[in-house]
Amino acid sequence: MDYLARKYLRPRKIPSTACSGCGLGINHKAVVQAIYELGLEVEDVVWGTSIGCAGRQTFGTWKGDGFAGTHGRVYAIARGLRLALPPEKKIILTVGDGDAFGIGLLHLIHAARCNADLTVIVNDNLGYMSTGGQYGWTTPYGSKTDSSPYGMFEQNLMSEGMDVLNILRYAGATFLARHVSMDGYRVVESIKKGIQNRGFSLIHIIYPCPTNFGSRELGTRSPLKIYKWIESKAAPLGEEKEETLWATGIYYDASNSRPEFSETIRKNIERIRRSTAA
Amino acid sequence: MKRYLETGNFAITEGAILAGCRFFAGYPITPATEIAEAMSRRLPQVGGIYLQGEDECAALHLCIGASLGGYKAMTATSGPGYILYADPYGWAIGCEIPLVILNSGRVGPVSGITGAPGQGEFYLTRYPTQGGNYETIVLAPNSAQEAMAITVEAFYLSERFRTPVTVLADQLITDGFEDISVPENEDEMKDMGFRIWPRKINRGPNFYPPTDEIDIPPVVLGHNTGALCSDWTPTEEGYDIEEVEAHHKHAHRLIYKIRNHRELFSHLHEKKFMDDDPDLIVVSYGTPSRVVNTAVARARQEGLKVGALRLINLWPFPDEHFQKRNKYLVVELNWDGQLVREVQRAAGKDSEVHFTGCCGELPTVNDLIEIFEKILKGQPLARKGWQLEEW
Structure with a gap:
């Protein structure tokens, strides 16, 4: 166990039970690294997760308080919790693509709409991989999965020039970034910015799933193959090539530009309480 | 006040x-x-x-x-x-x-x-x-x-x-x-009998003890107690676990912390004209009970020995009210009969359990008294359009 894990994570849950070659651990470490570099302690963060690979593998790893919500609803739970916790407490959510962009999209949009101070790390393994590998809402067009044996041909949130981050941007999110796991230090920097934004931040990180996505789409469970495949489809924003699926970097940064949700509510309640008491 | x-x-x-x-x-x-x-x-x-x-x-x-x-x-x-x-x-x-x-x-x-x-x-x-x-x-x-x-x-x-x-x-x-x-x-x-229980904070480390005890403070996040809560089967500390034995312990708590403390609900009912062992007990809850109470009072004036039992605590179901062999009539605001199934189960085979239901509007006192009379005389409940049916 390295020094970060010793400081912040629970030995009972580290290493996780993720498949061998899974890229989730890279993302997980990037989040912990960002927390460390911001000088935050265990008690400064409440860590929430959801259902699926990302949710289950990161649940209970944080040494402090943690929760795993129902599938897709963790954004609503976190919003309620945001109102109950002091503003300096950070709420960090590590969730999956199905959770955030499928079943939870409505709640995610509403969390962005009110600019709730949450840092959402969407760990995207390009579909529903914990259930064996079915296509999701960011699965690249044409990909073979167990539920798209002829190649994924349905429109989704990342096809035909669509981008799920656009939806969130216009819904009111104040910090949005996209990366692939292999972006290394750039991921940590984006997560740090996300945590520092007093408002709704989302960092979308594509990570490799050799066991299910790799085996169906690439015909191999070799971690190296899917790592290289993802890398070949990613390029920094502004340097996109024809085959680029994921332009990486900070997509939108309006940090601290909009009133934050819980602050707004508290301020107004205080105003009403004072005016009605008088 | x-x-x-x-x-x-x-x-x-x-x-x-x-x-x-x-x-x-x-x-x-x-x-x-x-x-x-x-x-x-x-x-x-x-x-x-x-x-x-x-x-x-x-x-x-x-x-x-x-x-x-x-x-x-x-x-x-x-x-x-x-x-x-x-x-x-x-x-x-x-x-x-x-x-x-x-x-x-x-x-x-x-x-x-x-x-x-x-x-x-x-x-x-x-x-x-x-x-x-x-x-x-x-x-x-x-x-x-x-x-x-x-x-x-x-x-x-x-x-x-x-x-x-x-x-x-x-x-x-x-x-x-x-x-x-x-x-x-x-x-x-x-x-007015109002009871207040303040929110307390569970300090852990065993947030989910396998016991039927109550008054264990709930998990509250943000106090750095190391509290965990998730949608999976919890260990006592709150870690997720896929084990039948752990789930059995958890489920046992969820069931028996409530079932084993029925004394906390036992006062939540109302009885009218029930002291003289009535020939027919009219069972209801919610708004229809107010019509039932009126109908039972009127029926008493007319010499019918009926009593009214109103349930306030519906679940866990208060079986104790139905231990005695009797005639029961269940009045509900639905046509399919729901409470009546539970009364029939609790009352057992030796009791006679009838149902009358309406929905969207309340039964009338006269309708109910007519039904009381029929049940007491052992006559079948006459169908009255779709309003009153024998269950």
Whole structure:
């Protein structure tokens, strides 16, 4: 166990039970690294997760308080919790693509709409991989999965020039970034910015799933193959090539530009309480 | 004490505030909208928070988040919203999160008739979520005044049992205007029988002890207790585990922490004309019980030996009231007969159990007396259109 894990994570849950070659651990470490570099302690963060690979593998790893919500609803739970916790407490959510962009999209949009101070790390393994590998809402067009044996041909949130981050941007999110796991230090920097934004931040990180996505789409469970495949489809924003699926970097940064949700509510309640008491 | 001519929605709101509720998340739905409206007006005055969810599912999840952060939280809805609670309800049961949920019954299925009373969710409130392996607490008031008291009691029980409690009302209770007294201080609250249990914080490390004990403080996040709560089977510390033995322990707690403390519910019923071993016991809950009480009183004047049993605590089901061999008539605001099934089970084969139901409107006193007479004479219940049928 390295020094970060010793400081912040629970030995009972580290290493996780993720498949061998899974890229989730890279993302997980990037989040912990960002927390460390911001000088935050265990008690400064409440860590929430959801259902699926990302949710289950990161649940209970944080040494402090943690929760795993129902599938897709963790954004609503976190919003309620945001109102109950002091503003300096950070709420960090590590969730999956199905959770955030499928079943939870409505709640995610509403969390962005009110600019709730949450840092959402969407760990995207390009579909529903914990259930064996079915296509999701960011699965690249044409990909073979167990539920798209002829190649994924349905429109989704990342096809035909669509981008799920656009939806969130216009819904009111104040910090949005996209990366692939292999972006290394750039991921940590984006997560740090996300945590520092007093408002709704989302960092979308594509990570490799050799066991299910790799085996169906690439015909191999070799971690190296899917790592290289993802890398070949990613390029920094502004340097996109024809085959680029994921332009990486900070997509939108309006940090601290909009009133934050819980602050707004508290301020107004205080105003009403004072005016009605008088 | 302050008196008002107000709705049940008003009474429920005031009851919640007296119980210490400082968080309400709702979603507009007839006939519970006015609770949300009253909360939005009243809560900020006492430093509380009102929020509107993007749907009922979100509303209850918002309440869960707030309760996990230490608030006493509540939501209110009607049938079509109550079914959207299925997802968070299960989570709140499993993670043992105190919450109060009000369901004002209207006429279903689906949207049905929005502005009329119904009792179609007797079983839904018992089984509001997936999976089984739990017991639920459901309380049913029959007036606006009692709705206030029952809301206070629901908060009390939800904290002690650390579980969501459903208050099952109906459209007439929440929408109807009645004479309501609101206590203004602790002494007056005590005089009215209001019990308050403060929110406590579980310091761990065993957040989910495998015991049927109550009064174990709930998980509250943000105090760095290392608390964990999730939708998976928990170990005692809250880690997720896929083991039948661990799940059995957890389920045992969820079932028996409630079943083994029935003494906390035993006072939640009302009996009228029941002292002289009546020939027929009329069983009901909620608004129809008020017609039943009138009909039974009138029947007594006419020499019919009938008694009225009103259930306030619906779940866990109070079997103890049905131990004696007798004739029972169950009066409900539905046509399919729900409570009657449970009465039939509890009363056993030797008892005679009848049902009469209507929906969207109340039965009349005369109709009920006619039915009492027929049952007592051993005559079959005559069909009267679709209103009154033998079950």
